[in-house]
Amino acid sequence: MDRCExxxxxxxxxxxxxxxxxxxxxxxxxxxxxxxxWTIAHATETGxxxxxxxxxxxxxxxxNLVAVLARDRPGGVSLSELTRVSERPKxxxxxxxxxxxxxxxxxxxxxxxxxxxGLQAAVLGELASQGADRLGAxxxxxxxxxxxxxxxTAFLTVRHGSYAVCARRQEGPGPIRxxxxxxxxxxxxxxxxxxxxxxxxxxxxxxxxxxSATAAARAQYPRFDDETLHRLVRRSRKxxxxxxxxxxxxxxxxxxxxxxxxxxxxxxxxxxxxxxxRLGRQRREELVEVLQRExxxxxxxxxxxxxP
Amino acid sequence: MDRCExxxxxxxxxxxxxxxxxxxxxxxxxxxxxxxxWTIAHATETGxxxxxxxxxxxxxxxxNLVAVLARDRPGGVSLSELTRVSERPKxxxxxxxxxxxxxxxxxxxxxxxxxxxGLQAAVLGELASQGADRLGAxxxxxxxxxxxxxxxTAFLTVRHGSYAVCARRQEGPGPIRxxxxxxxxxxxxxxxxxxxxxxxxxxxxxxxxxxSATAAARAQYPRFDDETLHRLVRRSRKxxxxxxxxxxxxxxxxxxxxxxxxxxxxxxxxxxxxxxxRLGRQRREELVEVLQRExxxxxxxxxxxxxP
DNA sequence: GATCTCTGGTCCACATTATGGACCGTTGCG
DNA sequence: CGCAACGGTCCATAATGTGGACCAGAGATC
Numbered sequence: 159m160d161r162c163e164x165x166x167x168x169x170x171x172x173x174x175x176x177x178x179x180x181x182x183x184x185x186x187x188x189x190x191x192x193x194x195x196w197t198i199a200h201a202t203e204t205g206x207x208x209x210x211x212x213x214x215x216x217x218x219x220x221x222n223l224v225a226v227l228a229r230d231r232p233g234g235v236s237l238s239e240l241t242r243v244s245e246r247p248k249x250x251x252x253x254x255x256x257x258x259x260x261x262x263x264x265x266x267x268x269x270x271x272x273x274x275x276g277l278q279a280a281v282l283g284e285l286a287s288q289g290a291d292r293l294g295a296x297x298x299x300x301x302x303x304x305x306x307x308x309x310x311t312a313f314l315t316v317r318h319g320s321y322a323v324c325a326r327r328q329e330g331p332g333p334i335r336x337x338x339x340x341x342x343x344x345x346x347x348x349x350x351x352x353x354x355x356x357x358x359x360x361x362x363x364x365x366x367x368x369x370s371a372t373a374a375a376r377a378q379y380p381r382f383d384d385e386t387l388h389r390l391v392r393r394s395r396k397x398x399x400x401x402x403x404x405x406x407x408x409x410x411x412x413x414x415x416x417x418x419x420x421x422x423x424x425x426x427x428x429x430x431x432x433x434x435x436r437l438g439r440q441r442r443e444e445l446v447e448v449l450q451r452e453x454x455x456x457x458x459x460x461x462x463x464x465x466p
Numbered sequence: 467m468d469r470c471e472x473x474x475x476x477x478x479x480x481x482x483x484x485x486x487x488x489x490x491x492x493x494x495x496x497x498x499x500x501x502x503x504w505t506i507a508h509a510t511e512t513g514x515x516x517x518x519x520x521x522x523x524x525x526x527x528x529x530n531l532v533a534v535l536a537r538d539r540p541g542g543v544s545l546s547e548l549t550r551v552s553e554r555p556k557x558x559x560x561x562x563x564x565x566x567x568x569x570x571x572x573x574x575x576x577x578x579x580x581x582x583x584g585l586q587a588a589v590l591g592e593l594a595s596q597g598a599d600r601l602g603a604x605x606x607x608x609x610x611x612x613x614x615x616x617x618x619t620a621f622l623t624v625r626h627g628s629y630a631v632c633a634r635r636q637e638g639p640g641p642i643r644x645x646x647x648x649x650x651x652x653x654x655x656x657x658x659x660x661x662x663x664x665x666x667x668x669x670x671x672x673x674x675x676x677x678s679a680t681a682a683a684r685a686q687y688p689r690f691d692d693e694t695l696h697r698l699v700r701r702s703r704k705x706x707x708x709x710x711x712x713x714x715x716x717x718x719x720x721x722x723x724x725x726x727x728x729x730x731x732x733x734x735x736x737x738x739x740x741x742x743x744r745l746g747r748q749r750r751e752e753l754v755e756v757l758q759r760e761x762x763x764x765x766x767x768x769x770x771x772x773x774p
Numbered sequence: 775g776a777t778c779t780c781t782g783g784t785c786c787a788c789a790t791t792a793t794g795g796a797c798c799g800t801t802g803c804g
Numbered sequence: 805c806g807c808a809a810c811g812g813t814c815c816a817t818a819a820t821g822t823g824g825a826c827c828a829g830a831g832a833t834c
Contacts, residue, residue, distance in 0.1 A: 211565030213792065213820075217522040218569040222586070225593040237811060247794045252812070257519030261526040262626070271811065275594040277626055277633070278530070280602055283591005284634055284649045285533040286583040294588055298606075318570065318585055325585070326592055341592045520791075521821065545782060555823045560783070579782060 217254050220244060224255075224264055224273055226342055234272030293417075293426050296459045297326060300428060300452040305330035307448055310432040313339060315352030315414070317425060320371040321345065322353035325426070338410040338431060345406075346372035348387045349379055351414030352427035354400035358391045359416040359424035365391060381405050399446045400427075404434055411437040415449040420461045428453055525562050528552060532563075532572055532581055534650055542580030601725075601734050604767045605634060608736060608760035613638035615756055618740035621647060623660030623722070625733060628679040629653065630661035633734070646718045646739060654680035656695045657687055659722030660735035662708035666699045667724040667732035673699060689713050707754045708735075712742055719745040723757040728769045736761055 223244055227235040237255070241248045255273055258264040262278035287294020297314045304312035305328040314326040324343045339350065347357040347368050357365060369384055376382050382405070394400040402412040414429030428449050437445075531552055535543040545563070549556045563581055566572040570586035595602020605622045612620035613636040622634040632651045647658065655665040655676050665673060677692055684690055690713070702708040710720040722737030736757050745753075 211521070211525070211561050211821075213519070213521045214525040214562060214565040215569060217519070217525065218565075218571060218586075221590070225590055229593055238809075248811085249794055249796095249813080250792080253519050253792080254522060257522040258526075261523060263526060275590070277624060277631060278526075279590050279594035280600070281591075281631065281633060281650050282529070282533055282583070282587050283589075283594055285537055286587035286591055292588070316585060323585060323589065325589060342589050546780080556782085557784080557823055557825095558821080561821075561823095 213254075216246075216250075217257065220251065220254050221258055221263060221279075222342075224258075225275055225279070228274040229340060229342070231272075233270060234267050234274035236272050240273070293325065293456075293460075296456050297426070297428075300456055301326060301328040304328070304428065304430055304448065304452055308430045308432070308445060310430050310436065313352055313412075313414075313427075313429045313431065315350070315356065315427045315429060317347065317356050318344070320347055320368045322347050322350065322356055322427070324352075338407045338412075346375050346379065346382070348372075348390060349376075349382050350406055350429075351400050351402035351412035351431065352429035353414075354390055354394055354402060355414040355416045355427040355429065356424055357387070358394035358400055359418075379406075399449065400429075401442070402429075402431075403437075409434050413437065413442055413445055413449065415446065415453045417453045417456045418460075419457075426456075428456070521562075524554075524558075525565065528559065528562050529566055529571060529587075530650075532566075533583055533587070536582040537648060537650070539580075541578060542575050542582035544580050548581070601633065601764075601768075604764050605734070605736075608764055609634060609636040612636070612736065612738055612756065612760055616738045616740070616753060618738050618744065621660055621720075621722075621735075621737045621739065623658070623664065623735045623737060625655065625664050626652070628655055628676045630655050630658065630664055630735070632660075646715045646720075654683050654687065654690070656680075656698065657684075657690050658714055658737075659708050659710040659720035659739065660737035661722075662698055662702055662710065663722040663724040663735040663737065664732055665695070666702035666708055667726075687714075707757065708737075709750070710739075711745075717742050721745065721750055721753055721757065723754065723761045725761045725764045726768075727765075734764075736764070 220240065223240060224235055227239065227243065237248065237252060240255070241251045244251060255264060255266075259266055259273075259276070262276045263282075264273050264279070265276035266273050286292065293314065293316060301312045301314060309330045311330055312328045313324055315322050316325045317323075321344050324339050324341055327339070327341050345353055347360075348354050357368060360368065365388075369387060373384070386405075390400075398415075400414045400416075402410075402414070404411055410431065411434045412429050412431035414427045416424045417426040417428060419425045430445055430449065528548070531548060532543055535547065535551065545556065545560060548563070549559045552559055563572060563574075567574055567581075567584070570584045571590075572581050572587070573584035574581050591602075594600065601622065601624060609620045609622060617638040619638055620636045621632055623630050624633045625631075629652050632647050632649055635647070635649050653661055656662050665676060668676065673696075677695060681692070694713075698708075706723075708722045708724075710718075710722070712719055718739065719742045720737050720739035722735045724732045725734040725736060727733045738753055738757065
């Protein structure tokens with residue numbers, strides 16, 4: 159019933175919650191345990207415009223929920239869990255799920271009657287990362303090489319407004335796994351290595367704008383106050399790479415560098431995460447060198463693709 | 467205004483159209499030119515149950531449309547084109563698009579104001595192909611190897627009801643490109659190499675069931691009558707692989723083999739497509755050998771993953 | 775420069791649409 | 805045998821999405 163314990167990673171999903179107000183997180187014993195309902199509450203910076211398509215919003219939120227929850231439960235998510243987590247009546251959840259199933263975005267295991275992402279979701283993702291200058295196609299090889307040479311976990315982080323989203327993740331061959339960041343997780347810019355690399359690449363005025371935009375959301379990240387972030391940005395700019403030295407989760411370190419698109423705008427970041435012990439000065443510099451090489455590879459790939 | 471000509475591939479998308487009746491395709495000059503509106507009309511075998519979530523259905527259809535159309539237009543799709551193709555009032559389309567944009571599944575180019583798939587779509591796909599025994603993760607390496615050694619285009623096709631959907635596609639390094647099949651395209655089982663491999667792997671009664679289920683839809687595929695398909699199935703079973711010798715698009719040939727999951731059920735197919743000249747008996751057999759090896763690799767990967 | 779037409783985008787009275795509390799049948803537990 | 809939790813369904817209510825009409829701007833064409 160509950161090996162579902164989120165392994166110590168904070169699930170923070172790119173969800174625009176139906177309700178806007180960032181509900182005051184009620185700690186529940188274990189500090190690392192935050193229910194996915196909190197995840198939902200984590201609204202976007204777009205101040206919840208009450209556009210005229212709320213059922214669609216709700217449907218997509220539910221789709222995201224299925225995605226995130228099924229990530230940690232190989233068997234799929236149960237209806238009751240979805241209703242609990244989404245905090246909506248069961249009938250509504252089921253109705254929406256039916257629609258998603260019918261469209262192929264979600265599939266329901268005929269035996270266990272649990273829900274998980276369907277074929278159409280995979281197809282959509284394939285199409286999303288395929289087109290032209292999309293990062294997906296360009297990043298694959300780099301991520302594989304990075305995780306290979308480092309034996310650690312490599313990430314592709316992209317910017318989304320004032321936030322950074324983990325878009326891809328590649329496990330290395332080594333035995334050490336890092337569960338601090340999973341695909342879909344979202345944090346304010348500056349929180350995490352890739353995220354910090356992105357923030358540091360912005361001009362000063364944008365940094366300030368981002369910091370004020372995420373000020374409220376950063377209540378959840380007590381270690382990342384404005385001053386700390388400013389300091390981190392300065393350090394990253396000076397060093398040419400971003401270092402996450404365990405501020406987010408103690409002992410979980412990472413280094414990241416920014417990736418620029420054809421117009422030299424920072425659009426993504428490559429990072430490698432591991433445990434503190436494996437990021438001594440020496441190894442760190444080796445890793446940064448590889449990271450920068452791969453970032454450059456991606457940059458030229460992006461440039462080449464958008465030329466013609 | 468119209469370099470948008472679909473390059474000669476038939477777009478057939480996995481869409482459950484809002485309206486059910488498979489509208490009588492009006493040929494319009496060029497025989498290979500079928501407007502995407504036809505694409506939509508191509509309803510699923512699920513006979514359009516009028517479930518209580520029509521706005522969601524419509525939204526997802528529109529999302530699919532953005533995906534398919536943006537595939538051929540690197541810049542994105544214009545609002546007017548979406549309204550034309552979806553055959554709904556502009557206001558409605560726009561309202562839904564706004565919702566999709568707000569949710570991050572679609573993004574709008576601030577300069578050209580065209581729409582294309584957004585970040586969330588990529589994240590969703592990543593999560594969809596990531597989990598446990600998902601084919602996405604397992605197929606990547608095989609597809610890359612296949613396209614590498616063949617210098618042609620490699621495909622992963624999965625079964626969806628009585629249809630086959632192209633789930634992934636990997637271009638080879640060679641100069642020859644095959645546009646007969648793109649990610650998201652859907653054809654009745656039996657039409658195409660991978661699709662035929664899947665069909666041939668089914669027991670006789672299921673083959674019969676599939677054929678009768680797709681009988682109506684196959685009106686669009688005049689070359690693939692029941693008798694022909696039965697013959698093709700027999701040939702494929704005897705040979706151990708499926709051969710598409712240009713029946714679908716003249717000169718476009720392909721070979722495919724089936725991939726079985728942990729329970730030995732046929733769930734997908736690997737195939738390589740190229741031009742007729744590059745599929746002589748000799749080369750064909752070499753390719754089949756490689757295909758079978760990769761299918762076996764995927765099978766063991768799928769088995770291993772679902773054991774614990 | 776007046777006109778025509780093609781964009782993308784917005785408005786709002788209307789009725790089609792989604793909503794969710796109550797309910798049912800099963801399963802598993804003490 | 806109850807009790808609780810599960811997946812799933814029903815249907816009166818009102819909230820929700822709908823889409824024809826409209827506006828402004830950008831090229832063409834004369």
